[in-house]
Amino acid sequence: MGTSLGFHIVFAVLGVGLPLLMCVAEGLALWRRDEAWMLLAKRWSKAFGILFAVGAVSGTVLSFELGLLWPRFMAFSGGIFGLPFSAEGFAFFIEAIFLGLYLYGWDRLSPVKHWLTSIPIAFSGAASSVFVVMANAWMNTPAGFQLGPDGKLAQVDPLAAALNPSTATEDPHMLVSAYVVTGFLVAAVYAAGLLRGRNDIFHRRGLASGMAMGAIAIVLAGITGDSSARFIYEAQPAKFAAMEGIYRTQRGAPITLGGIPSDAQHRVLYGIEIPQALSFLATFDPNAEVRGLDTYPPADRPNPVLVHLSFDGMVGLGTFIGLMAAAFWLLAIRRRSVPTWRLVLLGLVAAGPASVVAMEAGWFVTEFGRQPWVVYGIMRTSEAATTAPALGLTFAVFIAIYAGLAFTTARLLLMLAAHTRDAAARNAAKKVDAFRDE
């Protein structure tokens, strides 16, 4: 399940972000009558055709695995948090339909109509993310139902479940993260091309487009991430303590950067401590109390090593990405053109994969931080798991398939990117270059 999710999510976020880039590029192409933007949009749409297909089928496996691996969890929760999943089904329908029109409609639809089909794709992609994350938010702060005295469901309010307290912080954070990852991955592809000396209008514009989306989104990711963390301090103190490696309940708690939480010594070893910073960030009061892991019975604690390192990994990489974006745009504004310094480009090539790792680390924080619960405070993961046979074999098969698909997808996308070298494309680029660089 985790493997499927980790695999699917990379495709899913590109399904959210890329359509927006395509939509903007094609809109610019029509508005400015500019062939180069059009070629960019076409190239992205080809890449998106592959990514969406792989994302769609891996998403199907996920929805099915929910029942397969967590039958008791689904039997309990399906009726409560199924609503966003149904809505997501429709969003996904719209995305698939208009993607079909977009990919295969280049010469069936008029240019403006064709451009219009990209708008529902971008919208429904974002809506899918919002709906699915609502369901995950519910697992963090379950709401909208009441248990009877026998422990069975007595009353359900699906709308309240969908709009549970975590939705307000988790949903925006995931949505903007999708744009972060898309932006920086796109930028990384073109930065790599520029490093290899392919300094043409496609690469410069591709890089600038990715960085425009990525830079705006990383700022928003910081803001939403901050409010998310402050919400977790209130709603899931055990997760918060694990994120920060806080064992003893204390006032004026420090932030520990890096380091390895040690259960034996009840503190984080080898980290850098910033006194009182945690209390301040969580509540704006440097002397506020932060509840420690020690106040939970051992069976109720998440794994602080995993959660703390994932959290610091996410924040650290996010900071790196943000600094790269700042450097890029400062240089771009001062030089009034896309910077092509080797060091900046190398940093941007690294920022692409870094954004993916940061996002995956973020999911580690939210998922492992919630353990041992699958529905926080209501149902334990061990109670929800399956009794199906041959799980090991199934995992092995799916991991092998995902590895094969990831490899092939990456190979095809790289070849697609390298295709710019083709004589035709390069000639077109030169022509437009000569025209644009007047």
Next chain:
Amino acid sequence: MRFEMNSAELIAGILWLALTAYAVLAGADFGGGVWDLFASGPRANEQRVAVAEAMGPVWEANHVWLIFMITGLFTAFPVTFGVLALALYVPLTIAMVGIVLRGASFAFRAHGADSVGPMSTWGVVFGVASIVTPFFLGTAAAAVASGSIHAPKGQLVSGFLDGWTTPLAIVIGLFALAICAYLAATYLMVENEHRPALLADFRRRAIAAAFVSGVLALLAVAISFFGDQRLLQTLTGRPPLFALALLNGPLALWAVWRSRPRLARVAVIGQVVLVLWAWAVGQGPYLVPPDLTITATAAPEATLTAMLVVITIGGLILIPSLWLLFRVFKARNPQART
């Protein structure tokens, strides 16, 4: 016959409609994969191109019916969903592998071919996955329809091999595969009306698929009649639909034989619809006979109401969008201009 429905029955009906749409639309996409794999003769390549042209714009939308069904099932009938996922763990997992490989390989070929060149390995994967998936989905359906999944009080007690490994289930799996190929061949006849040679190719394929699926259907009826009669009882529980299917089958074959593509397409779709609805109506108040009824395994009323609201709003956006998609790509002879 009652004419009132509670919301659980209404949602079950909508999910069954989604299943019907999936069978008629995505079934043909699997059939397309079959004809891709078995493309032969002097026009083998043109046949593959015709399959790719027909599937390309619509297969992902067609696939979403399955996702809609899965999410709808676990929202409205969580207990049933859990039981089905466990009882049919093996065939459904194999079908999932098939779905993943089929979709990915099709996309790799469609969007990567011009930078990588023809990808024959992925072509074979595409074809084989298109065969495996409907077969195992068919065996899973047979397990449900034959009442082999026992889950008194929502706890699965039957085994992981029950129902879908019987000779009957295997025949039904093959029948599902043959029907998919039949659907695809008649659709491809319609879409290639303006190319007489291809039209003749797909006509021959449609006739072959018609005979194979007809023989398998009769074989399934015979096995059920002389052995385990539960499946037959389900299908013939409400006679008119099944009787119509028996009449409609020869009509479809006649239309294919006389090369009437449009009539053939309607008749073959009709065949699938009739069989599925004869099954649905025949298993009466049960979602998964003999233990799980629609009403007893439904989610709380508030969930069902909310889901109906979502379906209504979603449907208002979905139906015009689908209409647009099929209007643009499947209107009368769209390929004629090439």
